[in-house]
Amino acid sequence: xxxxxxxxxxxxxxxxxxxxxxxxxxxxxxxxxxxxxxxxxxxxxxxxxxxxxxxxxxxxxxxxxxxxxxxxxxxxxxxxxxxxxxxxxxxxxxxxxxxxxxxxxxxxxxxxxxxxxxxxxxxxxxxxxxxxxxxxxxxxxxxxxxxxxxxxxxxxxxxxxxxxxxxxxxxxxxxxxxxxxxxxxxxxxxxxxxxxxxxxxxxxxxxxxxxxxxxxxxxxxxxxxxxxxxxxxxxxxxxxxxxxxxxxxxxxxxxxxxxxxxxxxxxxxxxxxxxxxxxxxxxxxxxxxxxxxxxxxxxxxxxxxxxxxxxxxxxxxxxxxxxxxxxxxxxxxxxxxxxxxxxxxxxxxxxxxxxxxxxxxxxxxxxxxxxxxxxxxxxxxxxxxxxxxxxxxxxxxxxxxxxxxxxxxxxxxxxxxxxxxxxxxxxxxxxxxxxxxxxxxxxxxxxxxxxxxxxxxxxxxxxxxx
Amino acid sequence: xxxxxxxxxxxxxxxxxxxxxxxxxxxxxxxxxxxxxxxxxxxxxxxxxxxxxxxxxxxxxxxxxxxxxxxxxxxxxxxxxxxxxxxxxxxxxxxxxxxxxxxxxxxxxxxxxxxxxxxxxxxxxxxxxxxxxxxxxxxxxxxxxxxxxxxxxxxxxxxxxxxxxxxxxxxxxxxxxxxxxxxxxxxxxxxxxxxxxxxxxxxxxxxxxxxxxxxxxxxxxxxxxxxxxxxxxxxxxxxxxxxxxxxxxxxxxxxxxxxxxxxxxxxxxxxxxxxxxxxxxxxxxxxxxxxxxxxxxxxxxxxxxxxxxxxxxxxxxxxxxxxxxxxxxxxxxxxxxxxxxxxxxxxxxxxxxxxxxxxxxxxxxxxxxxxxxxxxxxxxxxxxxxxxxxxxxxxxxxxxxxxxxxxxxxxxxxxxxxxxxxxxxxxxxxxxxxxxxxxxxxxxxxxxxxxxxxxxxxxxxxxxxx
Numbered sequence: 001x002x003x004x005x006x007x008x009x010x011x012x013x014x015x016x017x018x019x020x021x022x023x024x025x026x027x028x029x030x031x032x033x034x035x036x037x038x039x040x041x042x043x044x045x046x047x048x049x050x051x052x053x054x055x056x057x058x059x060x061x062x063x064x065x066x067x068x069x070x071x072x073x074x075x076x077x078x079x080x081x082x083x084x085x086x087x088x089x090x091x092x093x094x095x096x097x098x099x100x101x102x103x104x105x106x107x108x109x110x111x112x113x114x115x116x117x118x119x120x121x122x123x124x125x126x127x128x129x130x131x132x133x134x135x136x137x138x139x140x141x142x143x144x145x146x147x148x149x150x151x152x153x154x155x156x157x158x159x160x161x162x163x164x165x166x167x168x169x170x171x172x173x174x175x176x177x178x179x180x181x182x183x184x185x186x187x188x189x190x191x192x193x194x195x196x197x198x199x200x201x202x203x204x205x206x207x208x209x210x211x212x213x214x215x216x217x218x219x220x221x222x223x224x225x226x227x228x229x230x231x232x233x234x235x236x237x238x239x240x241x242x243x244x245x246x247x248x249x250x251x252x253x254x255x256x257x258x259x260x261x262x263x264x265x266x267x268x269x270x271x272x273x274x275x276x277x278x279x280x281x282x283x284x285x286x287x288x289x290x291x292x293x294x295x296x297x298x299x300x301x302x303x304x305x306x307x308x309x310x311x312x313x314x315x316x317x318x319x320x321x322x323x324x325x326x327x328x329x330x331x332x333x334x335x336x337x338x339x340x341x342x343x344x345x346x347x348x349x350x351x352x353x354x355x356x357x358x359x360x361x362x363x364x365x366x367x368x369x370x371x372x373x374x375x376x377x378x379x380x381x382x383x384x385x386x387x388x389x390x391x392x393x394x395x396x397x398x399x400x401x402x403x404x405x406x407x408x409x410x411x412x413x414x415x416x417x418x419x420x421x422x423x424x425x426x427x428x429x430x431x432x433x434x435x436x437x438x439x440x441x442x443x444x445x446x447x448x449x450x451x452x453x454x455x456x457x458x459x460x461x462x463x464x465x466x
Numbered sequence: 467x468x469x470x471x472x473x474x475x476x477x478x479x480x481x482x483x484x485x486x487x488x489x490x491x492x493x494x495x496x497x498x499x500x501x502x503x504x505x506x507x508x509x510x511x512x513x514x515x516x517x518x519x520x521x522x523x524x525x526x527x528x529x530x531x532x533x534x535x536x537x538x539x540x541x542x543x544x545x546x547x548x549x550x551x552x553x554x555x556x557x558x559x560x561x562x563x564x565x566x567x568x569x570x571x572x573x574x575x576x577x578x579x580x581x582x583x584x585x586x587x588x589x590x591x592x593x594x595x596x597x598x599x600x601x602x603x604x605x606x607x608x609x610x611x612x613x614x615x616x617x618x619x620x621x622x623x624x625x626x627x628x629x630x631x632x633x634x635x636x637x638x639x640x641x642x643x644x645x646x647x648x649x650x651x652x653x654x655x656x657x658x659x660x661x662x663x664x665x666x667x668x669x670x671x672x673x674x675x676x677x678x679x680x681x682x683x684x685x686x687x688x689x690x691x692x693x694x695x696x697x698x699x700x701x702x703x704x705x706x707x708x709x710x711x712x713x714x715x716x717x718x719x720x721x722x723x724x725x726x727x728x729x730x731x732x733x734x735x736x737x738x739x740x741x742x743x744x745x746x747x748x749x750x751x752x753x754x755x756x757x758x759x760x761x762x763x764x765x766x767x768x769x770x771x772x773x774x775x776x777x778x779x780x781x782x783x784x785x786x787x788x789x790x791x792x793x794x795x796x797x798x799x800x801x802x803x804x805x806x807x808x809x810x811x812x813x814x815x816x817x818x819x820x821x822x823x824x825x826x827x828x829x830x831x832x833x834x835x836x837x838x839x840x841x842x843x844x845x846x847x848x849x850x851x852x853x854x855x856x857x858x859x860x861x862x863x864x865x866x867x868x869x870x871x872x873x874x875x876x877x878x879x880x881x882x883x884x885x886x887x888x889x890x891x892x893x894x895x896x897x898x899x900x901x902x903x904x905x906x907x908x909x910x911x912x913x914x915x916x917x918x919x920x921x922x923x924x925x926x927x928x929x930x931x932x
Binding site for chain 1: 479511513514517522523525528529636778779780781783784787799800801802803804805806807808809810815817819844846847848876878879880881882883885886887889890892896898899900901902903904905906907908909911912913920
């Protein structure tokens, strides 16, 4: 019997995790695995790019989990610089183009199982000058290298003083800090009321303060209208409605959208944000032998009950593992997410899980919110630092809906407590009894998350009796 | 209508939390609150004593959450140095003795609600010399002060070189480190195979290594037979079957037992470990208006289904809060614990939750165990440190039964993920999909707890197919 063939589009986290997991379960005589990657890197950590730019990580080699050669040694035919240009679901085949050997033309590869792991592309609004040299996205290792080349060029020219970051989300804020560490004066421009709009504005204000503390100028409530270029065609300034921000380098941190052009052209089902829609086994809905995972899909948000697009390496790896298990003849599912994210600015740790106020309202939930101040360790213990926790709970039921945490050391990963509680659909009342680790160097006798849960439980009781 | 009276025996965490919470709910005209404390301190953190001795905390004032005066200002009649010598459940009254004014004799105080929060007493085996000056427990602030007085005396005499700690549990290990920081050469003696027998021996071995790294001599598998005293009657050495360990100071870290002599004499129900048995509202079983909480009770272990004695400030505070709510006319329950504990030796963080192997076996559970090595941050991120996670899961069902974590920064509080998962009775398979906070400075793309859960889920599958 001929081996079945698994074809993977996209050689990063989701795709190569799927390939690796399937290979673990099925030998080469049973399963032929072919993966296409249009870029020059596979299995790398895009999340590490800000730290590479900032100098924490030497990279790019440090960011590569597994080289193409290592994949090939394990029996995965990984073809780099090869773009998939069409999916023929009827014929169960994909068309590819060799990006290096342009004379190579196009060819077709048949599949028994297809894995779509085409990732996401950075948002790049169609503004004048946005494609000028010196304007950088930070999605791929190639992007990171190009940005570093610009920084080097500036340094050589003695002009590396001013950077403008467009967008104050995770990537924007991380890149702003990286550029400060490279000696730049950094301005961050964002349309929203506060940076880090993955938090409620009252919590985002704490991030704003920390950015100021780093010397980052943060201009909120402003829309970028274009990029002014110099005589050499390179970016020189970022323009807004009412101002001009000189820039020796511009970084775009406007978030990403699912890269699903191929899928759309093939008639595969997409959600409201343009991501592929899958079932719980990560099978594209309605297509028995087509799978999708990573930054190109929408995932079920277990709290809101809706599908959302969340580009995050940890999800991509889980999707890949699930797909690989299923294609390899095993069984696995990805039940969904609760919307956990963690980041840092300088020593300020920023975390959220579940729904923000506006997200909860948007899906028809009625809720109470509380905000508490506590400390990371027993108040008397050296190194105890302030921590602010905000919690949303459903009125009437008291079910936890979301948690946001901002503080110093020990704040960020505390969000995991709430993430597990959300997954288990606990009420804030139930959370008050959680048996969390306590010792003076680790926590006050009431952990900050418990302090917030107690206050939230009281707010739910009050709302019920009102 | 006359005010009801709430009488509290014991002025530390559980008792004063109960009093404070009841006071929040009921004004002075409705509820008269009288609390008796035989010592000279109320509402203090006994868990902080090792850090006071080690010099991290100036104390003892830093360890006092609320002074007697502060309690009195809030309408709690707190009588210090007053011992309760009997409980008369028929007559609804307690007999007290003034320890300062010995001529004051004994008197009776009637109660409508009684709260027993008598705490725990350190284990002090009846061995020759065990009560000699220079042998110290570390249960109360008075104990801490007495130990510091001995250290000062040694210092003045130029003899503060050698310390012996008996018992290598949390307190023993924390005290050993504190004494190292005070310049002592420290020997720790323990009967068990490895220090920290709150962990499985294979994980305890990692603690052993860290103690060695601090220069602590740890002698395991050895039983203390007595304390040799000098001509002045002070402790000079600790004796075992086959050796003698010279000591300028001896610290007992043999754990604690519930202090329930009063309760026993009053015929109240006690469990196997001598702790009071309560219902879920923290009411002493069979006694409508007698409540108990803190280190003198047994709590329900939600994983084993048995009651256990666990002396821990965080539980005591929760019990007090529950009792105060109920006595104050509200409603609250304490559902039980999952057995979470966290500690550190130098920079080694040590945590556990749920059951150890021997505990799981003892209650008839069949299980698989896995141990994994991972890192606290993305492997390429500066400061990433090794972390070992051990996980127990029930055979057949895959339900999580316990987790032990040993590592450096960021290891300890990760146990909270497992603590919440245990509370929610999750399977290790369900845990593999948990949406935990991911970013390179905080976690690898697979959090160490997820790595362990994946391996445990695989072990459960294998056990099922075997």
